[in-house]
Amino acid sequence: MRQIQSLFKFVSLGLVVVLLTGGSARAQEKTGAELFVSCIGCHTVGEGVRLGPDLAGVNTRRTEEWLIPFIKDAQAVLASGDEIAVELFETYKPHVMTPNAFTDDQVLLVLAHIAELEAAGGGSGPSPIETATPEQIETGRGLFTGEIRFENRGASCQSCHQVAGAGIMGGGSLARDLTRAGDRLKGSGVWATVKSPSFPLMAQAYADKPLTPDEAFAVTAFIEKQSLDNVEEDSGLLGVGFLFSGILGCAVLIAIYSLIWKGRKRGCVYDEIHARQLGAE
Ligand code: HEC
Ligand code: HEC
Structure with a gap:
């Protein structure tokens, strides 16, 4: 024992x-690039303003002593009355920078990654459409419409968005039509939004059901492909897909039922007896 x-x-x-x-x-394993994913919904490096300022040159524009506390908790720095923070806040309101539970070392890793991106010509890394295979794009379409489930069970994109021609059912009208999102969002904007949504409603939908990196890659490639192919938005026809598939489904059901009960009695129960009697006369 x-x-x-x-x-x-x-x-x-x-x-x-x-x-x-x-x-x-x-x-400890998280690299600067992985940590930076939580920033790209709001920032680019050298691709212009997103919700927050372009971070190109931020390592020279500000000191490390300023950047570390600011990146960890911008609102706290603003509350301390820091002049730069107040000026940034005035410029970018109503958007504000959300706090990050980073250690000082992690902030330094992110800053080093920003410097690397800048040296490599900026952006948030190459866009999926540059390397995606047709199979990955098709997977992206399936994930978008909900034909394929997300591994962590997040909602399909189609419950809020639509992309012209993505599926027979049309799509949600709660959020923007994404058919031309690849044109609308400069550079790696779609990629950034999918990896790290900066819109509260969408961020909330995926907060504890994040897409896997492969899924985010495939969905982004699918959306970017529509802009590349110059697909037109289905303006004003929202819901027609639903109506059409409803009517079609109804017709198919009626056809099936009438086949199943082909030999059913059509007249009243006494019809046959009555007919026999008449014949016997
Ligand atoms: C929800 C959007 C959002 C996210 C996410 C976000 N930021 Fe910001 N960031 C802002 C806004 C807006 C400002 C302008 C200051 C303000 O209003 O708070 C800003 C300002 C900054 C600045 C100051 C820029 C300058 O010119 O001095 C730095 C540096 C910065 N962010 C880094 C980061 C990093 C690193 C991350 C990821 C760990 C990040 N931000 C995530 C919105 C965001
Ligand atoms: C719960 C609803 C919801 C779901 C689910 C959702 N989104 Fe969003 N999304 C939004 C909202 C709200 C916005 C903000 C823009 C707007 O008002 O339409 C947005 C914005 C976007 C944008 C930026 C659009 C633009 O042109 O500015 C992209 C890209 C995007 N979503 C992609 C996706 C993808 C890909 C999925 C599936 C993985 C998805 N969304 C799932 C609600 C949602």
């Missing part, structure tokens, strides 16, 4: 050690 107990202790101690070291190794 004693032996079993100590074996049990040994095993659970081992498990705790594995969990602790595994956990901290994973937290």
Whole structure:
């Protein structure tokens, strides 16, 4: 018994050690590029203003002593009455920078990544459409319409958006038509929005059901493809797809039912008897 107990202790101690070291190794593993994903919904590097300022040159424009606390909690710096923060706030309101639970080292990693992007010509990395295969684009279409489920069970994009011709059902009209989003959002804008939505409603929909990197890649490639192919928006025809598929579905059902009950009695129960009687006369 004693032996079993100590074996049990040994095993659970081992498990705790594995969990602790595994956990901290994973937290440290995040690279600057991975951390930067949470910024690209609002910032570009060298592609212009998004919701917040273009971060190209920010490493020389500001000091590290200013950047570290600001990136961790911009509102706190603003509340301290910092002149630069007040000026930025005035320029970019009503948008504000959300706080980040980063360590100082993580902020430095992000800043180093921004410098790297800048040296490489800017952007948030290459857009998926540049390298996507036709299969990935087709997967993106399936994910968009909901024909394929997201691994973490996030809502299909089509529940709020539509893309012309994506599926017979048309799409939601809660948010913008994305057929031309690739043109509308400069550079890597679609990629940025899908990876890190800066719109509260959309961000909330995926907050605890994030897309996997592969899924985000495929959906973005699908959306960008529509702009590349110059697909026109289905203006004003929203809902016609629904109506049409409803009528079609109804007709198909009626056809099936009449086939199943082909041999059904058509007249009243006594019809046959009555007819026989008449014939016998
Ligand atoms: C929800 C949108 C949003 C997100 C997400 C966001 N920012 Fe910002 N950022 C802003 C806005 C808006 C400003 C302008 C200041 C303000 O109004 O708070 C700003 C300002 C900044 C500035 C100051 C720029 C300058 O010219 O001095 C830096 C640096 C910055 N952000 C870095 C980051 C980093 C790094 C991340 C990711 C970890 C990030 N931001 C995430 C919206 C955002
Ligand atoms: C809960 C509803 C909802 C869902 C689900 C949703 N979005 Fe959004 N999305 C929004 C809202 C709201 C906006 C803000 C713009 C607007 O008002 O239409 C937006 C904006 C966007 C934009 C920027 C549009 C532009 O031209 O400025 C893109 C791109 C986008 N969404 C892509 C997607 C993709 C891809 C998916 C699926 C992975 C998705 N969205 C799922 C609500 C949603």
